[in-house]
Structure formats: structure tokens, C-alpha cells
Amino acid sequence: MESQNRKDRVEDWIQDVLRYRIEDKDKKRVLARCADIEAYGQEKNDSRLLGFAFFYQGEAYYAENKIEEMFSCIAKAVGYLNQSGQWELLARAYNLMAITLISKGNAPVALDYYLAGLRCCKEHGITGIVCSININVGFLYMQNRVYREAQRYFEDAYAVWCETKNARVRSLIMIYTNLATCYMLCGDLEKTEEYIEKIEKECEPEFTEMDYTYVECMKARYFHRAGKKELRDESISRIEKMIGGQIRVLDLFDDLYALCELAIEIERYDVLFDIIDRLEPIVVQAKMDYMEKNCFR
Template identity: 50%
Template sequence: MGVHGSNDVVNAWKQEVLNSRGKDAEHTLKCCLDIERYAKEHKDAALLGFAYFYSGETYYLLNDVEHMFRNIAQAIHLLGQTGQWELIARSYNLMAISSVNKGNVSAAMDYYLTGLNYCRKYGITKMEISIMQNLGNLYMENGVYHEAQSYFEKAYSYCRSNPDVKENYVGLMASYVNLARCYMLQGMLDKTHAYIEKLDAECASYYEDIDILYVDCLKARYYHLIHNYVRRDAQIQEIVEIINKNVQIMEVFDDLCDFCGLMLEIGRDDVLWMIVEKLDRIVKDSGVINLQRRVISIKIKGYRKNQDNAGYLQAAGLYYELSEIMERENKDMIVNMLYVRSSLERANESRREMEAVNVKLLKQSETDQMTGLANRYRLNAYSEKVLDYCYEHRLPLAMEILDIDFFKQYNDNYGHQQGDECIIAIADELKKMEDRQTFCARYGGDEFIIIYAGASAEEVYAKAAALRQNIMDLKLEHLYSKALPIVTISQGISYGVPENGNRSWDFLHTADMLLYQVKKRSRNDICIADIRGQELDLSSKQEKVEP
């Protein structure tokens, strides 16, 4: 879960939250408040995110949308900081469902898609299946069947990838029901029948009462469409029996609303008004205006069909009043959305600032402070990476070590400040060389490293010779040099295609030996050889270097 805090009392609070969530709202909120206080006192962001999330979830179950949104908004920022990605995905799913219940489809779509992105990025498969089912239903309810079918099929493929049907039957059942219903709404009854058969064959043995109710609503509509009224009426009777067991019918609210439409269509007023009465009581207790409107809409259709003018007018008036309340609620929903957006934007801005600081610190840790070139730390990482790349792609690699001729004498006679300026001047020339194939670093003191990737031996030698000439062109006075009265450099270069087992040290060790040979021989010169130290005679192919 990624929640910090090892205190036994805190762990007990957390377990209490997980045990009581969805069962005892008051106790859950009390535990969350205790955790929140502790987390703030101990500056535990992960624990605080945990508390805000489960507070938000509890307010969602209580239909307290304002408190739900505010807690979830605070949770998302902290959950993102501490890598609790599953809770973030669940947060967006909750906000989306609340938006659907409030009738705000566009907000719901935005939240679902954001949650889906987190699931895909961090591999949260179980939550991804739930969100895809919810997205599919949102499209299906609005008549966009092709998109709905696409999400249902993706969810189905994820469910099928889990061989344990018993563990995964809820997701599999939802996929079959949703696909069957989607095809049924498009008039493709043969495909609807195929998925009903899959339900009976693969899921029926695991059904609980609420699952039977869910599936029977689909079957009743299907059998009516194919004119199998005996099977239809059998499903209706089973639905009535299950509803009278006092199951949690709000879990299949949409399915029962559609089923009520069927009852209205076939004149089963007894079943219609029995279900409407139960739904009416539940949605009033929920306080969700949009759900109340949907039940009243069914009533209005029933009164109109039965020519009950008094009932019709009363229901129509109540529908209008609820619509006005819902309009105000939608404004509140927009305020909540803006609050969430602004909270997330502040969190993102804080994250971006932190990332910028981290990038700056990383760059500082990899950069030689005096010259601005890469330092030894970055050199070590880059050299191994480029060697592996060249080995894998069979590309030539060259590593050069160079230093300033008679630099000790320069430092002793011109002073350390002047010596630093000399090193900086050399580094500036190296910076001009850097490109996608050429990497330069300060090795330490007056020594520098150049790495050439994918260049021919002739190209490497030409670049090295050009660097030597450019440094001489600076005409930095060095009257204490035994090479020339100006600053010069000596260069040792190892070259070749990396072989299995080679490491960057092999190239650098050879380059160091070649540099020693140049110093021993004459200074102000270049020596290039293969990794075994066999010199390559390329000097005749280059233009003569002039002091």
C-alpha cells in the first residue's frame, strides 16, 4: 500500500479503517481523523494521503459530494507524492461515479480517462477493468455503442487473461452482461444470445442473489425481444422473489430502471409499482437528486399510461422542482471540479518545482564546477553506457586522454589562478567539440577525457589534431614549456570496436599508456592505437599542424 508509520496504534487505526469502511461510516471517519492528526504531527505524507482517501470514500458512500471531493482532492496530491497509484486511480473512479450520479457526463468522462491513464501507466489491472466497464456503460447509456463495445471487449480480454474464473467471475460476469446488453441495444440478438450462454456456462455456479438479479434483468428483456414470453415471465418472477429478499438493489439501479421500462411496456403494473416503491424509498434516503428524478420519470410514464392525471401532475411538478435543485447542484459540482483542478494544479506546480530542483542538483553532481564539463561521476556512467551500445551495434569507439604540457611549471610560475584560467580555456575548446558522437569530461587536474562513438579512426585523428591546433591558436603564453613557448597538449587515443568482456577501463588504460608514450617522446603530439596498444599510422593523412 505504500503507507508509512510503524507505530502500533497507527497500524491499528489503519486496520480499523479497512475493516469498517462501507460498514460503519462514523467509526471510519473517526479513525481517519485520528490518522490525519498523527500524520500531520509527524509530517507523514503517505499516511495523510491514506486518511484523506478513506475519508473521501466514506463521504462518497454517504452521498456527501462536497466533502468527498475536498478530501479526495487533498488525497490525490499526497498519494502522487508517495507513489500510492492504486488509490489515485480509485479516487478518480469515485469522482467519476459521483459525477455520473449527479448527471455531469463530461466531468465523469474526464475523471474516468484520467484514472484509466494511471492504471495503464502503473499496471493496476483490477481497477483498470472496473474503469473500462464504467466507461463502457457511460458510452452505452448515451447511445455510443461502438465505443462502449470497445471498452467492454478490452475489459473482457483482461478478465480472460486470469485463468482463475472463480476469483475473477465478477469482472467476467459484468463483461458478458455489458456486451450482451450492448449488442441487444443494437438489435444484434444472435450475439446477445451467445453471451447469455457464456454467462450460464461460466459464471452461474458462482452467482449470489444480487448477481442473479443483475443477469435476470438482461434475460427478461432479451426473451421479450425474441417473443419467448414463457422464459420472460419466469425471469420476471425470479426478479420479484429476489427483490422481496431485501437485497441491496441500489447496486443494480440502472438495470432495474430499464426493467421497469419493460414492465411498463408489457402492462405488469403490479411488478412496476412494487419496484418503483422500493427504489423511491432508497433514492430519497440517498439524497441524490438525479437518481430521484429517474425514479420520478418512471412514475410519470406510468401515470400517463394509466391516465392518472392527478398522479401525473404531482409527479411532473416534483420533477420540475428536483430539476431546479439539480441545476444548483451542477453549479456546486462545477465549483468542486474547479477546486479539484486548482488543488491538482498546485500539486503539479509543486512537483514540477521539485523536479526542476532535482534536475539542477543532478546536473551539479555530474558537472565539474570550475570548467562546466562533465565530471568523473558522469564520465563513469557515460563511458560504460556508450561502450555497451557500441558493442551491441558493432560500432567503433575511441577514448582519448589529454593533458596540458608542463602544466606544473605553468602553475608554479604563473600562479594557481592563472593555472585555473588556463584549464578553463582548454575546457572551452573541448565544449566546442561536443556533439552526438563526442563526449568531453574533466578527469582531474589538467587531464581531460574525450570519447568518440561511431567515428572512423581517420575522423577521430582529425578531430584530435584540430583540437590541438585550436589550443595552439589561443597562443596562451607558456615560457616555461620545453615544447613551445605557448600552451600545448599531449593526446593518447585508444580505438577499436569493443569486444566481449571489454570495459571502459580497458580503453582508458590503453589511452593513458599512449599519452605516456607521447610525453616520453616529444609532447605536443598525438598517439592513436588499438586497444592492445598497436599504433595506427594516421599522421600522414592529416594536414600539418602549425604552431
């Protein structure tokens, strides 16, 4: 009876983690429950519990910009997830590791992890994370100015999104915004405007605060290239107001970095230093040495 009670308690802990990861903004309860699950998993040598515990610890650290801790936990999770056949969590783990490696300046290895995640999904019939990984691979190609390949991955992501029941609007926002950016960087402003209109019509009613910031960064760059200076400046002002709170630095860093480049180009050094002042403490705390070296020194 005692053994069954303990098993029931562990299952309750698992449900707590799945609930708290959405509800609990500071993630303390997630980490506490994961520690309980990890301890029991170590006692029973249970790879399913250990993989679960390490993965969700890593996810919680990611939300708190504790990148070193996140990477350590996710790296521990991978072997246990593979051993216990938790394929969707394994694909998500590869995705998080790739995101982290990009922040450390290791794009080639990051691409390997993204592709490992896609292979895992294909081999085991996983669909939930495919859209996100395709978006991330496309963004990596776009960063490296391989625009045609980037567009292909964004379009693959859109095809997956259309086939997915109850697909997240957040993913569609990212697909449209990245396609708009890709066309903008190729000089096709008409196509860029077409995707901005899609975002406003199909997605904006579902925007979170981070979505507004993410899309507004792209629109500021578009307005500048289109010669719409007043709209550009209004867009920049809105962004400055929106980034006053806590942000997930890995989710928005590249967009804000591009905005800093725009600020330099138009000699808005007040905007540049305002954004740097907000980002630098987060980057230093997160120990993202590559970003710190290239952006703040």
C-alpha cells in the same frame, strides 16, 4: 518508544481498515479507524495516511449509499494520494468520482475522470482497477448508444481480465452481461443468447445475490425482445423477490431503471410502482438529485 508504539498502532489501524472493509457490512468500524488514522495524519502532516483515510472513508460511505459524504471524502483524498504516490488508490478514486458524477447527470466530466484513471494506471503500471474502469467507460458509451465504442471497451476489459492472475469472477460477470446487453440493443439476439450461456456456464456458480439481480435484469429484457413472455414474467418475479434488502443503488440503479421501462412497455404497473417504492427512499437519502428529478417526479 512511545513514538514507535504509536506508529505500530497506526499500522494496526490500517490493517483493521483493510480487513473490516470486506468483513463489516455496516462499515462503522472502517469509519472509526479511518477517523483515527486521519487524526494522526493531520497531526503529523502525513499525506500517505490522509490519502488512505479519506479514500476508505469515501468507499465506506459509497457502500452505505451516502453519496454526498462519499464524494467529499474522495475529493479530499485525490490530492494526498497523488502527493504520496498511492497510484492504485488514486485510480480507484477517479473511478468512484466518475460513478458519482454520472448519478448527478454529468457524463462528460465523468468520462474525463474515467480516462484520468486509465492514464494513471498506464503511467504507473497499475493493473488491478483497469478492467473495472474499462467496463464503466463501455457502459457509459452504451448508455449513450455508441455501441461500437462500448463493445471495444468491454472487449478491452475482457483482454485485461484474461491476463490478470486471480481475476475476480465478478468482473467477468459484468463484462459478459454488458456485452449481452450491447448486442441485444443492436438487435443481435443470437449473440446475446451466446453471452447468456457463457454467464450461466462460467460464472453462475460464483454468483452473489447482487449478481443474480444484475444478470436477471438483462435476461428479462432479452426474453421480452425474443418474445418469450412466460420466461420474462418469471424473471421479473425473481427480481422483485431479490431486491427486498439493502442494495448499493449506484451498482444496480441503471439495471432496475431499464426494468421499469420494460414494466411500462408491457403495462405491468404493479412491478413499476413496486420498484419505485423500493428505490425512491434510497435515491432521496443519497441526495442523487439528477436521478430523483428524472425518475420520481
